Amino acid sequence: MTYWVEEKEKNVHGRVYIIKDRCKQCGFCIEFCPQGVLKQSEEFNAKGYHPPKLVETDEKKCMGCGFCQMICPDFAIFVEREEEEDGKK
Amino acid sequence: MERSEIKFWNGSIAVAEGALAAGCRFFAGYPITPASDIAEYMALRLPQEGGVFIQMEDEIASIAALIGASWGGAKAMTSTSGPGFSLMQENVGLAAITETPLVIAEVQRAGPSTGMPTLVGQGDVMQTRWGSHGDYETIVISPSSPQESFDLIIRAFNLAELYRVPVIFLTDECVAHMYERVVVPPKEEIEAVERLKPNVPPEEYMPFKPINDIAPMATAGMGYKVHVTGLTHNEKGYPMTTSPEVQEWMVRHICDKIRRNEYKMRDIEEYRMEDAEIAVVAFGIVGRSAKAAVKMARRHRIKAGLIRLKTIWPFPESYFESLADDIKKFIVAEINYGQVKLEVERSVHGKASVELLPKFGGAVHQPSEIYEKIKEVKNGN
Amino acid sequence: MEINATQHPMDKYLRADRIPHIWCPGCGLGIVLNAFLRAIDELKIDLDKLAVVSGIGCTGRIAGYINTDSYHTTHGRAIPFATGLKLANPEMKVVVISGDGDLFAIGGNHFIHAARRNIDITVIGVNNYNYGMTGGQLGPTTPLGARTTTSPYGNIEHPFNLCHVAHAAGAVYVARWTVLHAVRLKNSIKEALQKKGFSFIEVIAACPTTYGRRNKMPDALDEMRFYREHSVIKHGIDPAEANIEIGKEIIVGKFVDIEKPTFNDAVEELKRKVKKK
Numbered sequence: 001m002t003y004w005v006e007e008k009e010k011n012v013h014g015r016v017y018i019i020k021d022r023c024k025q026c027g028f029c030i031e032f033c034p035q036g037v038l039k040q041s042e043e044f045n046a047k048g049y050h051p052p053k054l055v056e057t058d059e060k061k062c063m064g065c066g067f068c069q070m071i072c073p074d075f076a077i078f079v080e081r082e083e084e085e086d087g088k089k
Numbered sequence: 090m091e092r093s094e095i096k097f098w099n100g101s102i103a104v105a106e107g108a109l110a111a112g113c114r115f116f117a118g119y120p121i122t123p124a125s126d127i128a129e130y131m132a133l134r135l136p137q138e139g140g141v142f143i144q145m146e147d148e149i150a151s152i153a154a155l156i157g158a159s160w161g162g163a164k165a166m167t168s169t170s171g172p173g174f175s176l177m178q179e180n181v182g183l184a185a186i187t188e189t190p191l192v193i194a195e196v197q198r199a200g201p202s203t204g205m206p207t208l209v210g211q212g213d214v215m216q217t218r219w220g221s222h223g224d225y226e227t228i229v230i231s232p233s234s235p236q237e238s239f240d241l242i243i244r245a246f247n248l249a250e251l252y253r254v255p256v257i258f259l260t261d262e263c264v265a266h267m268y269e270r271v272v273v274p275p276k277e278e279i280e281a282v283e284r285l286k287p288n289v290p291p292e293e294y295m296p297f298k299p300i301n302d303i304a305p306m307a308t309a310g311m312g313y314k315v316h317v318t319g320l321t322h323n324e325k326g327y328p329m330t331t332s333p334e335v336q337e338w339m340v341r342h343i344c345d346k347i348r349r350n351e352y353k354m355r356d357i358e359e360y361r362m363e364d365a366e367i368a369v370v371a372f373g374i375v376g377r378s379a380k381a382a383v384k385m386a387r388r389h390r391i392k393a394g395l396i397r398l399k400t401i402w403p404f405p406e407s408y409f410e411s412l413a414d415d416i417k418k419f420i421v422a423e424i425n426y427g428q429v430k431l432e433v434e435r436s437v438h439g440k441a442s443v444e445l446l447p448k449f450g451g452a453v454h455q456p457s458e459i460y461e462k463i464k465e466v467k468n469g470n
Numbered sequence: 471m472e473i474n475a476t477q478h479p480m481d482k483y484l485r486a487d488r489i490p491h492i493w494c495p496g497c498g499l500g501i502v503l504n505a506f507l508r509a510i511d512e513l514k515i516d517l518d519k520l521a522v523v524s525g526i527g528c529t530g531r532i533a534g535y536i537n538t539d540s541y542h543t544t545h546g547r548a549i550p551f552a553t554g555l556k557l558a559n560p561e562m563k564v565v566v567i568s569g570d571g572d573l574f575a576i577g578g579n580h581f582i583h584a585a586r587r588n589i590d591i592t593v594i595g596v597n598n599y600n601y602g603m604t605g606g607q608l609g610p611t612t613p614l615g616a617r618t619t620t621s622p623y624g625n626i627e628h629p630f631n632l633c634h635v636a637h638a639a640g641a642v643y644v645a646r647w648t649v650l651h652a653v654r655l656k657n658s659i660k661e662a663l664q665k666k667g668f669s670f671i672e673v674i675a676a677c678p679t680t681y682g683r684r685n686k687m688p689d690a691l692d693e694m695r696f697y698r699e700h701s702v703i704k705h706g707i708d709p710a711e712a713n714i715e716i717g718k719e720i721i722v723g724k725f726v727d728i729e730k731p732t733f734n735d736a737v738e739e740l741k742r743k744v745k746k747k
């Protein structure tokens with residue numbers, strides 16, 4: 001049996017989706033994103049929490065590892081992986 | 090055309106064979122005197138019929154497994170006696186609120202508590218009705234012989250399926266152990282009711298929305314993706330734990346589907362009631378000595394009759410109420426310190442006197458004891 | 471830029487009309503639910519043939535959120551309910567998801583006997599060290615010394631090591647993860663779901679609201695950080711050596727993965743043997 005963690009692959013990026021109103025601001029996605037690409041926003045959602053947002057500096061830093069979507073207890077964040085032309089799967 | 094077969098069975102075998110004839114294919118139970126015979130017989134017979142027998146770790150697990158099996162699509166039964174039945178009560182409530190068909194064969198012994206395990210009792214009548222918390226209804230059926238054990242357990246399964254309700258088959262140590270002739274009709278003459286299934290697409294299905302009192306039941310794997318909960322729930326089955334309207338609707342529904350149809354479940358043997366002035370009310374094993382007592386009384390020109398309840402719950406209230414217009418004296422003979430007596434008393438609304446003839450010590454009333462009581466009542470003291 | 475969305479890829483497995491769930495911010499239960507749904511997704515399990523059974527408590531609510539045949543039973547009785555369901559309808563995949571108190575205190579007897587019989591079900595036991603729904607009382611897994619509402623001076627009882635119990639009782643698959651190990655948890659659930667027989671996964675989950683705040687971890691994040699710093703993966707270790715103590719390392723991993731005939735197979739075999747023509 002293999003125990004694998006989705007590895008970092010070259011030229012793979014993630015597109016981060018946030019369902020703001022579901023977020024309860026636990027901070028898990030922010031804390032445990034291996035690339036540190038998420039941070040708390042200033043914005044309030046319908047429940048009064050601050051949902052996460054991407055840090056503006058480097059959009060391509062998200063590697064689409066999907067950990068944020070695994071660790072979010074509230075089904076508030078997910079990622080779609082994008083491969084670049086020259087990237088291999 | 091097959092013919093009826095004549096068997097020599099005790100009341101336990103008759104219950105088990107009747108259950109199989111009714112389509113029971115799942116049994117979960119825990120050993121307890123005097124109900125183990127049913128479990129042992131089911132362990133032998135169920136696999137032969139393609140069913141599942143499992144001995145669970147206790148009675149709580151047994152009834153929980155029954156509810157699971159029923160939602161799995163099987164007709165399910167357990168057997169137990171008073172102490173085990175007490176342990177089952179929380180899940181009797183779960184079966185009632187989730188409207189789960191199942192049958193509990195309860196072989197009564199003398200209580201309370203561990204009591205007299207090998208001796209007969211009839212002290213569980215109220216427990217079958219009020220054992221779990223909150224408002225709900227069950228159906229309770231009581232046989233007086235091995236023949237009736239066979240016939241009525243089939244009826245118990247049919248009523249469970251028809252009304253989506255736990256049915257308690259309230260037998261007793263004597264009936265369960267007594268051997269008698271049992272006539273088993275050919276298979277095709279046995280009517281086995283199957284639960285109503287939905288015929289609408291899953292999007293439209295409401296698992297707890299009654300159509301003519303009963304909601305069709307989608308069991309596991311049918312694709313209806315039903316949510317079943319012991320919480321107060323709406324027609325969709327979703328928990329509604331703070332809605333007064335939903336609670337009222339749900340409680341009324343699980344009670345009224347039984348109350349409203351009481352007359353359909355009514356099952357009473359009347360003996361020499363045509364001109365009776367004194368009625369002896371009995372059920373189960375006592376029905377037999379009561380009948381003998383009535384015969385003695387008749388030989389002495391006392392106009393006594395017998396009312397034997399085969400369905401105890403829902404209680405035939407209106408039956409007793411109208412009977413009390415003509416009959417002014419009732420004697421309730423039961424192996425306890427007054428349970429059915431309370432119901433008869435309540436039902437006659439003060440129009441007749443109701444006397445209890447209790448029995449202690451783990452034995453059945455002798456016919457002569459009942460006859461003496463009839464004489465005493467006749468002489469008006 | 472992040473993109474705003476209204477639908478989540480896992481929504482198709484949830485009862486849309488029951489979400490958002492009732493759990494507190496940072497509660498680990500959402501992660502367990504998520505991992506379970508992803509395991510189902512990856513295994514492409516037919517939802518029509520999956521039944522989820524829960525008992526009572528915060529974890530007990532899981533059944534009600536999954537869009538499948540789901541049963542929210544009485545306190546402690548999820549396993550016998552599941553036993554009946556699976557035996558009556560062998561084509562169903564039956565999973566019990568419930569909490570430590572439900573499965574191991576009030577329902578402990580059922581757990582050990584289902585494991586002993588090797589009933590073909592998967593049990594996911596969420597261990598958050600206390601009774602969350604009723605306000606944070608002492609449970610069978612509360613670590614020695616921990617404060618709860620019913621151990622205000624610190625717990626004086628020895629807790630269960632759930633994996634050790636499962637192993638000793640005969641489970642064929644035993645694993646433990648914390649909710650921080652979400653990916654490994656998901657993979658373990660996949661393995662357990664494919665395993666024939668009684669499989670058990672313990673998930674250590676944060677309950678910040680009623681447990682964390684009485685035990686110096688009021689923020690779920692603190693507890694998650696603790697998992698990061700103190701969990702050690704030790705596959706194949708004897709679960710007896712994986713006790714959980716306050717402030718000590720949490721040993722996680724897959725401890726047991728063996729083959730043993732199941733009760734369900736034995737029943738089918740018996741039926742074949744004695745069936746009346």
Ligand code: SF4
Binds near residue numbers: 034061063069
């Ligand atoms: S997918 Fe991975 S890298 Fe991208 S935001 Fe989520 S956790 Fe961070």
Ligand code: SF4
Binds near residue numbers: 030051052075
């Ligand atoms: S993990 Fe989910 S709930 Fe927690 S902060 Fe991130 S998006 Fe919000």
Ligand code: SF4
Binds near residue numbers: 492497529598677678
């Ligand atoms: S009380 Fe604890 S277990 Fe319950 S929902 Fe809140 S955090 Fe979760």
